[in-house]
Amino acid sequence: MSRLAVVLFNLGGPDSLDAVKPFLFNLFNDPAIIGAPGPLRWLLARLISSRRAPIARAIYAQIGGRSPLVEQTQAQADALQAALTERDLGTEIGVFMAMRYWHPLTRETVDRVKAFRPDTVVLLPLYPQYSGSTSGSSLNTWVKTAARRGLKAETHTICCYPTEHGFVTALAELTRAGFIEGSDHGRPRVLFSAHGLPKVSVERGDPYQSQVEMTAAAIVDAMGLPNLDWVVCYQSRVGPLEWLGPDTDSEIERAGHDGVPVVVVPLAFVSEHSETLVELDIEYGELAEHRGVPAYVRVPTVQAHGAFIRGLADLVEQSVRPTEGDGCLIEAGPAQGRLCSQVGARVCDGKWSKCPHVAPSADKT
Incomplete structure (x- = not known):
């Protein structure tokens, strides 16, 4: 059996008050957030992050000076790895985190996954509902970074799971x-x-x-x-x-x-x-x-709730164990591999042109 790497994506969060300003800069320098040309976007990101940093620092000071998001994502990764190991999906399974705007940043995680030497990579955004500014930004950044840093493996993408x-x-x-x-x-x-x-x-x-x-x-x-x-x-x-x-x-x-x-x-x-x-x-x-x-x-967020983790494991298993007529697309999505939604096929109405699941036959699904 093969070595399987699963990458969980989220936005990240500052791990100290000193990290607030660079976190904001990374956020506003994302072309999915501000669509201006590169040099102008960089200047705008510097301006906006400088102006918003004092307000944001005061916000984070109210919750201990740091975001708990990365720690909670690590708990989700640990729980998912345990669930996937029970399903015997590979000789070795690794679940990794890639944060869009603060550590562990995408390039850091690409290097960790490359060192793991996977045969298969599954990209799984922790955004149940797809948007180009969240899942789309994370997935596109991963694909570009993986290509630049020489990560070569069969790659599957899970685009969304709003009613999983x-x-x-x-x-x-x-x-x-x-x-x-x-x-x-x-x-x-x-x-x-x-x-x-x-x-x-x-x-x-x-x-x-x-x-x-x-x-x-x-x-x-x-x-x-x-x-x-x-x-x-x-x-x-x-x-x-x-x-x-x-x-x-x-x-x-x-x-x-x-x-x-x-x-x-x-x-x-x-x-x-x-x-x-x-x-x-x-x-x-x-x-x-x-x-x-x-x-x-x-109401609290789902975090590592057992049903949620089982749902994530189901999504990963569906992506790596194809079944006839499952609706997943081949050579599709940012990674040009297998592209699945929660049901394999497209979940969006056909009018949503920015849905990554673009098979014409799936428009009425």
Whole structure:
């Protein structure tokens, strides 16, 4: 049997207050975030990161001066490696982390994977819903870096899994527990909060909003509660562009006006970081109190929840053990290898032109 390397992708996070500014620079210097030409983007990234660094440092100071995202991703990697080892998918299995904007950066992980000498590499973004600014950026950077640094191995890509059974099961269990907690103060409204995206990105064919809505609907269905009051909303808006709505803070204010408890579910994040621990827990918690929301419950991210890890293992197994008619594409995606979604075939409506799963025959899937 072969040596299998699985690479988990996420955005990363500063590991100290001194790392905040370079982390922000890397973020804004990403062409998927700011699409200006290279020299101009570099100047803009320097300007924006310098201006935002003091604010961001104050945010990270509230959670111990560092992001817990990398540690939690390592826990996910360890749990996934154990799950994959039980499935006998290779003579040796390694699960690695590649962070987009801070260590371990993509180039560092490429070198580690190369030293592992894999026969097969599976690229698995920890972004359940695909967007060109998250999964797309990470995957494209990996492919370019791997080519430059001489990593040669059969490579499969998992593009998205917005309604994967294990992921949805984990979030449904966590949301149900939060709903029960909030029910002590009335029947709660569930706010499925996702990181925002400029509307222009969706208008240009990015499937992110559609997949976020798919996730929310699947969680509601799995919870099985009749007449559940729920809404999808978006947080973390920055800059002058019009972003997806409604805003999470506006929905919290509406709940205060309506006198109903809220249960906030971060359905697009799989680990804790500043946008959950500060924005959701502290800033929106204070907003809820000031607006008279009877109870404010924030559901934790899935992290290393057993159902989520089993779901990730299922995705990896599907990618490396092809079955006839599974819908995965050959010589497709950024790595030009096998490209699978949670069901193999395309999960997006055909109108989403930026979906990486571009087989014409899959448009109606």
